Amino acid sequence: MTFPAILDASRNASPFLYGPEGQAVLRALHSGQYGHTEITEQFERDIAQFLGVPDAVAVASGTAALHIALLAAGIGPGDEVIVPSMTFCATIQAITACGATPRFIEVDPGTLCVTGHDVLEAVTPATRAVLPVLYGGRAVDLSGIHDALAERGILVIEDAAHAFGSFNGTTRVGASGHATTCFSFGPIKNLTCGQGGLIIPRGVEAAKTARSLRLLGVIESAAERSAATSYTVAGFGLRYQMSSINAAIGSVQLANFTTAESARKKLWRAYKAALAPLDGVTLVDVDVEHSVPSLCVVRVPWRDRVFDFLREHGVGVGVHYPPNHLQPAFARWHRPLPATEAIGQQILTLPFHQHLTEEHVQHVASLLEKALTVAEASR
Numbered sequence: 001m002t003f004p005a006i007l008d009a010s011r012n013a014s015p016f017l018y019g020p021e022g023q024a025v026l027r028a029l030h031s032g033q034y035g036h037t038e039i040t041e042q043f044e045r046d047i048a049q050f051l052g053v054p055d056a057v058a059v060a061s062g063t064a065a066l067h068i069a070l071l072a073a074g075i076g077p078g079d080e081v082i083v084p085s086m087t088f089c090a091t092i093q094a095i096t097a098c099g100a101t102p103r104f105i106e107v108d109p110g111t112l113c114v115t116g117h118d119v120l121e122a123v124t125p126a127t128r129a130v131l132p133v134l135y136g137g138r139a140v141d142l143s144g145i146h147d148a149l150a151e152r153g154i155l156v157i158e159d160a161a162h163a164f165g166s167f168n169g170t171t172r173v174g175a176s177g178h179a180t181t182c183f184s185f186g187p188i189k190n191l192t193c194g195q196g197g198l199i200i201p202r203g204v205e206a207a208k209t210a211r212s213l214r215l216l217g218v219i220e221s222a223a224e225r226s227a228a229t230s231y232t233v234a235g236f237g238l239r240y241q242m243s244s245i246n247a248a249i250g251s252v253q254l255a256n257f258t259t260a261e262s263a264r265k266k267l268w269r270a271y272k273a274a275l276a277p278l279d280g281v282t283l284v285d286v287d288v289e290h291s292v293p294s295l296c297v298v299r300v301p302w303r304d305r306v307f308d309f310l311r312e313h314g315v316g317v318g319v320h321y322p323p324n325h326l327q328p329a330f331a332r333w334h335r336p337l338p339a340t341e342a343i344g345q346q347i348l349t350l351p352f353h354q355h356l357t358e359e360h361v362q363h364v365a366s367l368l369e370k371a372l373t374v375a376e377a378s379r
Protein backbone atom coordinates (compact mmCIF):
# COMPACT_ATOMS: atom_id res chain seq x y z
CA MET A 1 0.00 0.00 0.00
CA THR A 2 1.37 3.44 -0.88
CA PHE A 3 0.41 6.88 0.33
CA PRO A 4 0.66 10.23 -1.42
CA ALA A 5 3.57 12.19 0.02
CA ILE A 6 3.18 15.73 1.21
CA LEU A 7 6.38 17.15 -0.13
CA ASP A 8 6.13 20.86 0.43
CA ALA A 9 6.27 23.46 3.15
CA SER A 10 2.69 24.64 2.69
CA ARG A 11 1.60 22.59 5.71
CA ASN A 12 2.55 23.58 9.21
CA ALA A 13 2.36 20.00 10.40
CA SER A 14 1.48 16.65 8.93
CA PRO A 15 1.35 13.02 9.98
CA PHE A 16 4.08 10.78 8.60
CA LEU A 17 3.22 7.21 7.66
CA TYR A 18 5.89 4.52 7.36
CA GLY A 19 3.84 2.20 5.11
CA PRO A 20 2.52 -0.78 7.10
CA GLU A 21 -0.15 1.30 8.91
CA GLY A 22 -2.71 0.53 6.18
CA GLN A 23 -2.31 -3.24 6.50
CA ALA A 24 -2.41 -2.99 10.30
CA VAL A 25 -5.70 -1.07 10.13
CA LEU A 26 -7.15 -3.61 7.69
CA ARG A 27 -6.23 -6.43 10.06
CA ALA A 28 -7.94 -4.61 12.92
CA LEU A 29 -11.02 -3.98 10.74
CA HIS A 30 -11.25 -7.61 9.67
CA SER A 31 -10.91 -8.75 13.29
CA GLY A 32 -14.42 -7.37 13.80
CA GLN A 33 -13.51 -5.90 17.18
CA TYR A 34 -13.01 -2.17 17.23
CA GLY A 35 -13.10 -1.37 20.93
CA HIS A 36 -10.42 -1.84 23.54
CA THR A 37 -8.90 -5.17 22.46
CA GLU A 38 -5.72 -7.21 22.70
CA ILE A 39 -4.23 -4.92 20.01
CA THR A 40 -4.73 -1.97 22.42
CA GLU A 41 -3.22 -3.93 25.30
CA GLN A 42 -0.21 -4.99 23.22
CA PHE A 43 0.28 -1.32 22.28
CA GLU A 44 0.24 -0.39 25.99
CA ARG A 45 2.89 -3.04 26.78
CA ASP A 46 5.08 -1.98 23.84
CA ILE A 47 4.93 1.69 24.84
CA ALA A 48 5.72 0.85 28.47
CA GLN A 49 8.73 -1.17 27.39
CA PHE A 50 9.93 1.57 25.04
CA LEU A 51 9.72 4.22 27.77
CA GLY A 52 11.11 1.97 30.50
CA VAL A 53 8.06 2.17 32.77
CA PRO A 54 6.04 -0.61 34.44
CA ASP A 55 2.67 0.34 32.96
CA ALA A 56 0.86 2.57 30.45
CA VAL A 57 -2.87 3.25 30.03
CA ALA A 58 -4.08 3.98 26.49
CA VAL A 59 -7.03 6.32 26.01
CA ALA A 60 -8.94 8.04 23.21
CA SER A 61 -6.98 11.32 23.08
CA GLY A 62 -4.44 13.49 24.84
CA THR A 63 -7.30 15.56 26.25
CA ALA A 64 -8.86 12.37 27.66
CA ALA A 65 -5.49 11.42 29.17
CA LEU A 66 -5.28 14.78 31.00
CA HIS A 67 -8.92 14.58 32.11
CA ILE A 68 -8.48 11.06 33.50
CA ALA A 69 -5.15 11.89 35.18
CA LEU A 70 -6.79 14.84 36.97
CA LEU A 71 -9.90 12.83 37.95
CA ALA A 72 -7.75 9.92 39.17
CA ALA A 73 -5.86 12.40 41.36
CA GLY A 74 -9.20 13.36 42.93
CA ILE A 75 -9.13 16.90 41.57
CA GLY A 76 -12.49 18.63 41.47
CA PRO A 77 -14.44 21.77 42.35
CA GLY A 78 -12.58 24.17 44.63
CA ASP A 79 -9.17 22.79 43.65
CA GLU A 80 -6.60 24.90 41.83
CA VAL A 81 -4.30 23.57 39.13
CA ILE A 82 -1.25 25.66 38.22
CA VAL A 83 -0.86 25.72 34.44
CA PRO A 84 0.89 27.90 31.84
CA SER A 85 -1.43 30.10 29.79
CA MET A 86 0.86 29.30 26.82
CA THR A 87 -0.56 25.90 25.84
CA PHE A 88 -3.18 24.31 23.63
CA CYS A 89 -6.70 25.02 24.92
CA ALA A 90 -7.16 21.26 25.53
CA THR A 91 -4.92 21.48 28.62
CA ILE A 92 -7.24 24.04 30.20
CA GLN A 93 -10.45 22.29 29.13
CA ALA A 94 -9.27 19.13 30.89
CA ILE A 95 -8.98 21.15 34.12
CA THR A 96 -12.38 22.82 33.72
CA ALA A 97 -13.94 19.44 32.83
CA CYS A 98 -13.14 18.37 36.42
CA GLY A 99 -14.78 21.51 37.79
CA ALA A 100 -11.37 22.67 39.00
CA THR A 101 -9.83 26.12 38.62
CA PRO A 102 -6.89 26.84 36.30
CA ARG A 103 -4.35 29.18 37.88
CA PHE A 104 -2.50 30.61 34.90
CA ILE A 105 1.22 31.34 35.12
CA GLU A 106 3.95 32.76 32.88
CA VAL A 107 6.52 30.84 30.85
CA ASP A 108 10.22 31.46 30.26
CA PRO A 109 10.41 33.38 26.93
CA GLY A 110 13.46 31.31 25.90
CA THR A 111 11.76 27.92 26.18
CA LEU A 112 8.02 28.68 26.52
CA CYS A 113 8.04 26.31 29.52
CA VAL A 114 7.22 27.08 33.16
CA THR A 115 9.98 27.56 35.71
CA GLY A 116 10.05 26.07 39.21
CA HIS A 117 10.24 29.60 40.63
CA ASP A 118 7.04 30.75 38.92
CA VAL A 119 5.25 27.54 39.94
CA LEU A 120 6.08 28.02 43.64
CA GLU A 121 5.06 31.69 43.54
CA ALA A 122 1.60 30.68 42.29
CA VAL A 123 0.90 28.14 45.03
CA THR A 124 -2.12 28.93 47.22
CA PRO A 125 -3.82 26.87 49.95
CA ALA A 126 -6.19 25.57 47.23
CA THR A 127 -3.42 24.27 44.95
CA ARG A 128 -3.74 20.53 44.36
CA ALA A 129 -1.66 20.00 41.21
CA VAL A 130 0.82 21.54 38.79
CA LEU A 131 0.35 20.88 35.10
CA PRO A 132 3.56 21.76 33.24
CA VAL A 133 3.45 21.64 29.42
CA LEU A 134 6.50 20.16 27.69
CA TYR A 135 6.42 22.83 24.98
CA GLY A 136 7.86 21.77 21.63
CA GLY A 137 9.05 18.49 23.15
CA ARG A 138 11.29 19.93 25.85
CA ALA A 139 11.26 18.16 29.24
CA VAL A 140 10.29 20.36 32.19
CA ASP A 141 12.52 19.48 35.13
CA LEU A 142 10.77 20.41 38.39
CA SER A 143 13.12 18.30 40.56
CA GLY A 144 14.34 21.50 42.26
CA ILE A 145 10.90 22.14 43.75
CA HIS A 146 9.85 18.52 44.11
CA ASP A 147 10.20 18.47 47.90
CA ALA A 148 8.43 21.81 48.32
CA LEU A 149 5.48 20.52 46.26
CA ALA A 150 5.38 17.14 48.01
CA GLU A 151 5.29 18.82 51.44
CA ARG A 152 2.11 20.61 50.40
CA GLY A 153 0.60 17.49 48.82
CA ILE A 154 0.76 19.05 45.36
CA LEU A 155 0.91 16.53 42.48
CA VAL A 156 2.67 16.99 39.16
CA ILE A 157 0.69 15.96 36.08
CA GLU A 158 2.66 16.58 32.88
CA ASP A 159 1.15 17.55 29.55
CA ALA A 160 3.70 15.74 27.39
CA ALA A 161 1.55 15.93 24.22
CA HIS A 162 4.57 17.33 22.34
CA ALA A 163 7.23 15.25 24.02
CA PHE A 164 6.83 11.57 23.19
CA GLY A 165 10.34 10.09 23.08
CA SER A 166 12.12 13.08 24.63
CA PHE A 167 14.53 12.60 27.52
CA ASN A 168 14.41 14.16 30.96
CA GLY A 169 18.03 13.71 32.00
CA THR A 170 18.90 10.08 31.33
CA THR A 171 15.38 8.64 31.18
CA ARG A 172 12.58 9.13 28.69
CA VAL A 173 9.83 11.59 29.61
CA GLY A 174 7.32 9.56 31.61
CA ALA A 175 9.94 7.48 33.40
CA SER A 176 11.12 9.96 36.04
CA GLY A 177 8.71 8.58 38.66
CA HIS A 178 7.88 12.06 40.00
CA ALA A 179 4.95 12.86 37.74
CA THR A 180 1.92 11.41 36.05
CA THR A 181 2.65 11.88 32.37
CA CYS A 182 0.06 12.38 29.62
CA PHE A 183 0.85 11.91 25.93
CA SER A 184 -1.21 12.70 22.84
CA PHE A 185 -1.09 10.52 19.74
CA GLY A 186 -3.18 12.90 17.63
CA PRO A 187 -2.57 13.35 13.89
CA ILE A 188 0.38 15.76 14.12
CA LYS A 189 2.23 14.53 17.19
CA ASN A 190 5.66 12.80 17.22
CA LEU A 191 3.84 9.46 17.12
CA THR A 192 0.27 9.19 15.84
CA CYS A 193 -2.54 6.70 16.34
CA GLY A 194 -4.82 8.86 14.14
CA GLN A 195 -6.32 9.86 17.46
CA GLY A 196 -5.19 8.65 20.83
CA GLY A 197 -3.57 9.39 24.13
CA LEU A 198 -1.77 7.65 26.95
CA ILE A 199 -1.25 8.01 30.68
CA ILE A 200 1.85 6.89 32.56
CA PRO A 201 0.35 6.40 36.02
CA ARG A 202 2.29 6.52 39.26
CA GLY A 203 1.65 3.20 40.90
CA VAL A 204 -0.62 0.20 40.62
CA GLU A 205 -3.65 1.87 42.27
CA ALA A 206 -3.46 4.94 40.02
CA ALA A 207 -3.32 2.64 36.99
CA LYS A 208 -6.43 0.73 38.17
CA THR A 209 -8.33 3.97 38.70
CA ALA A 210 -7.34 5.27 35.25
CA ARG A 211 -8.42 1.99 33.60
CA SER A 212 -11.81 2.11 35.27
CA LEU A 213 -12.32 5.82 34.45
CA ARG A 214 -11.58 5.21 30.75
CA LEU A 215 -14.10 2.36 30.55
CA LEU A 216 -17.34 3.71 32.03
CA GLY A 217 -16.35 2.85 35.59
CA VAL A 218 -16.22 -0.91 34.87
CA ILE A 219 -13.47 -2.62 36.87
CA GLU A 220 -13.09 -6.02 35.17
CA SER A 221 -10.52 -6.47 32.40
CA ALA A 222 -11.61 -7.20 28.83
CA ALA A 223 -10.73 -10.89 29.30
CA GLU A 224 -12.71 -11.11 32.56
CA ARG A 225 -15.75 -9.43 30.99
CA SER A 226 -15.90 -11.80 28.03
CA ALA A 227 -15.91 -14.83 30.35
CA ALA A 228 -18.65 -13.69 32.74
CA THR A 229 -22.39 -13.00 32.70
CA SER A 230 -22.02 -9.69 34.51
CA TYR A 231 -19.64 -6.84 35.21
CA THR A 232 -19.20 -4.28 37.97
CA VAL A 233 -19.69 -0.54 37.51
CA ALA A 234 -17.76 0.61 40.56
CA GLY A 235 -17.90 4.37 40.07
CA PHE A 236 -17.85 7.30 37.69
CA GLY A 237 -16.41 6.60 34.26
CA LEU A 238 -16.21 7.83 30.69
CA ARG A 239 -16.14 6.34 27.19
CA TYR A 240 -12.45 7.07 26.73
CA GLN A 241 -10.84 3.79 25.63
CA MET A 242 -8.48 3.57 22.64
CA SER A 243 -9.93 1.59 19.75
CA SER A 244 -8.03 -1.33 18.22
CA ILE A 245 -7.98 0.58 14.91
CA ASN A 246 -6.06 3.47 16.47
CA ALA A 247 -3.79 1.18 18.46
CA ALA A 248 -2.91 -0.69 15.24
CA ILE A 249 -1.68 2.56 13.68
CA GLY A 250 0.28 3.43 16.82
CA SER A 251 2.02 0.05 16.94
CA VAL A 252 3.46 0.56 13.46
CA GLN A 253 4.47 4.12 14.34
CA LEU A 254 6.24 2.90 17.48
CA ALA A 255 8.16 0.23 15.57
CA ASN A 256 9.50 3.03 13.33
CA PHE A 257 10.01 5.64 16.02
CA THR A 258 13.81 5.81 15.71
CA THR A 259 13.21 7.27 12.23
CA ALA A 260 11.00 10.00 13.71
CA GLU A 261 13.56 10.67 16.40
CA SER A 262 16.48 11.22 14.05
CA ALA A 263 14.47 13.01 11.33
CA ARG A 264 12.96 15.50 13.78
CA LYS A 265 16.27 16.27 15.46
CA LYS A 266 17.95 16.71 12.07
CA LEU A 267 15.22 19.02 10.80
CA TRP A 268 15.27 21.16 13.93
CA ARG A 269 19.08 21.49 13.74
CA ALA A 270 18.79 22.46 10.05
CA TYR A 271 16.38 25.24 11.06
CA LYS A 272 18.74 26.35 13.81
CA ALA A 273 21.62 26.69 11.36
CA ALA A 274 19.52 28.35 8.66
CA LEU A 275 17.97 30.87 11.07
CA ALA A 276 21.17 31.78 12.93
CA PRO A 277 22.21 34.57 10.52
CA LEU A 278 18.76 36.22 10.59
CA ASP A 279 18.58 39.44 12.59
CA GLY A 280 15.59 39.75 14.88
CA VAL A 281 14.69 36.03 14.81
CA THR A 282 14.88 34.20 18.15
CA LEU A 283 14.47 30.44 18.05
CA VAL A 284 12.57 28.94 20.98
CA ASP A 285 15.02 26.39 22.40
CA VAL A 286 13.69 22.82 22.61
CA ASP A 287 16.96 21.35 23.98
CA VAL A 288 17.42 19.26 20.84
CA GLU A 289 20.14 17.09 22.44
CA HIS A 290 17.54 15.57 24.78
CA SER A 291 14.31 16.12 22.87
CA VAL A 292 12.37 14.76 19.96
CA PRO A 293 11.23 18.17 18.68
CA SER A 294 7.57 18.56 17.89
CA LEU A 295 7.49 22.21 16.82
CA CYS A 296 9.90 24.78 15.44
CA VAL A 297 8.89 28.14 16.92
CA VAL A 298 10.53 31.54 16.52
CA ARG A 299 9.84 34.91 18.06
CA VAL A 300 9.82 37.74 15.53
CA PRO A 301 8.90 41.43 15.43
CA TRP A 302 5.83 42.45 13.35
CA ARG A 303 4.60 38.89 13.66
CA ASP A 304 1.19 39.40 12.03
CA ARG A 305 2.71 41.00 8.91
CA VAL A 306 5.40 38.31 8.74
CA PHE A 307 2.70 35.63 9.10
CA ASP A 308 0.62 37.13 6.27
CA PHE A 309 3.64 37.46 3.95
CA LEU A 310 4.68 33.85 4.50
CA ARG A 311 1.13 32.53 4.04
CA GLU A 312 0.81 34.55 0.80
CA HIS A 313 4.03 32.90 -0.36
CA GLY A 314 2.80 29.38 0.33
CA VAL A 315 4.58 28.75 3.63
CA GLY A 316 2.40 26.97 6.19
CA VAL A 317 3.15 29.04 9.27
CA GLY A 318 1.02 28.83 12.40
CA VAL A 319 0.78 30.19 15.94
CA HIS A 320 1.10 27.89 18.96
CA TYR A 321 -0.71 29.26 20.91
CA PRO A 322 -3.00 32.22 21.48
CA PRO A 323 -2.73 32.67 25.30
CA ASN A 324 -5.54 30.94 27.17
CA HIS A 325 -6.00 33.55 29.90
CA LEU A 326 -7.25 35.89 27.12
CA GLN A 327 -9.84 33.41 25.81
CA PRO A 328 -13.52 34.18 26.50
CA ALA A 329 -14.09 30.68 27.91
CA PHE A 330 -11.44 31.21 30.58
CA ALA A 331 -12.07 34.91 31.35
CA ARG A 332 -13.15 34.08 34.91
CA TRP A 333 -9.61 32.98 35.69
CA HIS A 334 -7.82 35.82 33.92
CA ARG A 335 -4.88 37.40 35.67
CA PRO A 336 -2.38 39.77 34.07
CA LEU A 337 0.51 37.85 32.47
CA PRO A 338 2.56 40.49 30.65
CA ALA A 339 5.35 38.16 29.47
CA THR A 340 2.87 35.67 27.98
CA GLU A 341 0.87 38.49 26.37
CA ALA A 342 4.05 39.81 24.70
CA ILE A 343 5.09 36.30 23.61
CA GLY A 344 1.61 35.74 22.18
CA GLN A 345 2.24 38.64 19.75
CA GLN A 346 5.70 37.39 18.72
CA ILE A 347 5.53 33.63 18.23
CA LEU A 348 5.44 32.03 14.81
CA THR A 349 5.50 28.27 14.19
CA LEU A 350 7.44 27.29 11.07
CA PRO A 351 6.48 24.22 8.99
CA PHE A 352 7.76 21.19 10.85
CA HIS A 353 7.03 17.61 9.81
CA GLN A 354 8.86 14.60 8.50
CA HIS A 355 8.05 15.23 4.83
CA LEU A 356 10.32 18.29 4.85
CA THR A 357 13.90 18.29 3.56
CA GLU A 358 16.78 20.61 4.31
CA GLU A 359 15.98 22.38 1.00
CA HIS A 360 12.52 23.21 2.33
CA VAL A 361 14.14 24.58 5.48
CA GLN A 362 16.44 26.80 3.40
CA HIS A 363 13.46 27.99 1.38
CA VAL A 364 11.45 28.84 4.51
CA ALA A 365 14.42 30.64 6.11
CA SER A 366 15.05 32.80 3.03
CA LEU A 367 11.37 33.71 2.74
CA LEU A 368 11.32 34.55 6.46
CA GLU A 369 14.26 36.90 5.92
CA LYS A 370 12.37 38.58 3.07
CA ALA A 371 9.20 38.76 5.16
CA LEU A 372 11.05 40.58 7.94
CA THR A 373 12.42 43.16 5.49
CA VAL A 374 9.00 43.73 3.94
CA ALA A 375 7.28 43.90 7.34
CA GLU A 376 9.80 46.42 8.67
CA ALA A 377 9.46 48.62 5.57
CA SER A 378 5.63 48.69 5.84
CA ARG A 379 5.75 49.54 9.55
Ligand SMILES: *Cc1c(COP(=O)(O)O)cnc(C)c1O
Residues within 6 Å of the ligand: 061, 062, 063, 064, 087, 088, 090, 091, 133, 159, 161, 162, 184, 185, 186, 196, 197
Ligand atom coordinates in the same frame (compact mmCIF):
# COMPACT_ATOMS: atom_id res chain seq x y z
C1 LIG B 1 -2.40 18.01 21.12
C2 LIG B 1 -2.33 18.59 22.47
C3 LIG B 1 -3.21 18.23 23.50
C4 LIG B 1 -4.44 17.40 23.28
O1 LIG B 1 -4.24 16.18 22.69
P1 LIG B 1 -5.41 15.57 21.78
O2 LIG B 1 -4.89 14.20 21.47
O3 LIG B 1 -5.52 16.44 20.57
O4 LIG B 1 -6.65 15.55 22.59
C5 LIG B 1 -3.00 18.75 24.77
N1 LIG B 1 -2.00 19.58 25.02
C6 LIG B 1 -1.14 19.96 24.06
C7 LIG B 1 0.00 20.89 24.43
C8 LIG B 1 -1.27 19.50 22.76
O5 LIG B 1 -0.42 19.91 21.81
